[in-house]
Amino acid sequence: MLKEKILQFVTIICFPVFLFFILLNPGTAYAKKLRVITTSTDLKSIAEYIGGDKVNVESITKGYANPHEIDPKPSFMVKLSKADVFIRIGLDLEQWAQLLIDGARNSRIRFGEPGHVIASVGVDLQGLAVRGGVMIDRSLGDIHIYGNPHFWLDPLNGKIIAQNILDGLKKNSPKNAHYFEENKRLFDKEIDTHMVTWMEKMRPFSGTSVIAYHRSWPNFSKRFGINVVGYVEVKPGIAPSPAHIANLIKRMKSEDIRVLIREPYYETKIPKFISSKTDATVLTLPTSVEGVNGVKDYFGLFDYIIDNLVSTFIEQGITPND
Ligand SMILES: [Zn+2]
Numbered sequence: 001m002l003k004e005k006i007l008q009f010v011t012i013i014c015f016p017v018f019l020f021f022i023l024l025n026p027g028t029a030y031a032k033k034l035r036v037i038t039t040s041t042d043l044k045s046i047a048e049y050i051g052g053d054k055v056n057v058e059s060i061t062k063g064y065a066n067p068h069e070i071d072p073k074p075s076f077m078v079k080l081s082k083a084d085v086f087i088r089i090g091l092d093l094e095q096w097a098q099l100l101i102d103g104a105r106n107s108r109i110r111f112g113e114p115g116h117v118i119a120s121v122g123v124d125l126q127g128l129a130v131r132g133g134v135m136i137d138r139s140l141g142d143i144h145i146y147g148n149p150h151f152w153l154d155p156l157n158g159k160i161i162a163q164n165i166l167d168g169l170k171k172n173s174p175k176n177a178h179y180f181e182e183n184k185r186l187f188d189k190e191i192d193t194h195m196v197t198w199m200e201k202m203r204p205f206s207g208t209s210v211i212a213y214h215r216s217w218p219n220f221s222k223r224f225g226i227n228v229v230g231y232v233e234v235k236p237g238i239a240p241s242p243a244h245i246a247n248l249i250k251r252m253k254s255e256d257i258r259v260l261i262r263e264p265y266y267e268t269k270i271p272k273f274i275s276s277k278t279d280a281t282v283l284t285l286p287t288s289v290e291g292v293n294g295v296k297d298y299f300g301l302f303d304y305i306i307d308n309l310v311s312t313f314i315e316q317g318i319t320p321n322d
């Protein structure tokens with residue numbers, strides 16, 4: 001009888017009280033995960049792969065938004081104020097990031113601290129200019145002054161990004177080092193497996209010339225063998241003039257260029273106008289994970305880009321090489 005009473009007491013009183021405190025104070029298993037904030041969805045996808053169930057990752061930017069320009073909302077500062085790790089592309093892509101870090105007042109994630117991870121360390125930057133030891137070239141445009149920051153669009157650079165993320169996570173959670181290292185090994189293996197398929201799909205179209213809106217593609221085109229021979233923008237971040245558009249149309253006609261790649265965050269009016277004069281297809285390609293519906297992770301991003309490029313080339317009657 002006494003035993004039953006004790007059991008009843010435990011079930012009716014103690015358990016709900018225990019549950020109440022767990023919910024009220026998530027200072028247990030859930031909160032032990034590293035709180036990671038990334039500047040992009042691509043970094044989020046890779047950080048989730050490496051961090052697995054030891055991390056909670058959130059991206060500041062949406063995959064369909066222009067990564068060069070975001071409105072530094074106070075809500076982002078609140079998120080950063082609680083972060084253990086902040087992961088950024090680096091270069092000048094996130095010119096808005098410093099404002100958020102200053103506003104967050106979180107010493108863990110300041111530049112130079114273990115919680116501040118720069119994903120571009122060790123990447124071979126396309127279009128990098130070094131002058132007097134300072135890596136700046138304003139002749140490249142208003143943005144991209146430290147080199148091309150869209151390097152994640154080469155899957156092999158994904159491995160370097162993953163390495164930087166791995167190093168960052170290990171510093172902030174040494175006890176999970178082996179777990180993160182194993183995930184990195186699997187990530188590299190998965191990239192290598194996908195690369196075989198992606199290269200096979202693209203190989204027949206090696207040397208095909210296309211136009212793009214923005215200089216997002218130097219790393220992608222170098223890896224997969226297409227030629228981006230002109231841009232809608234005059235320079236990165238600088239809108240086209242009528243004369244520039246007229247020259248572009250002339251060139252597309254004379255060189256028989258049939259595809260214009262548009263990133264989802266650029267306007268459609270000028271690409272449509274160019275298409276009406278040249279019969280080129282305007283192909284909207286995401287530059288980031290979640291950039292269009294269905295692109296859920298870093299591998300899916302390349303699946304989407306490559307499948308849509310290949311089908312557009314075929315629709316346009318571009319003959320595959322042998
Ligand atoms: Zn750019």
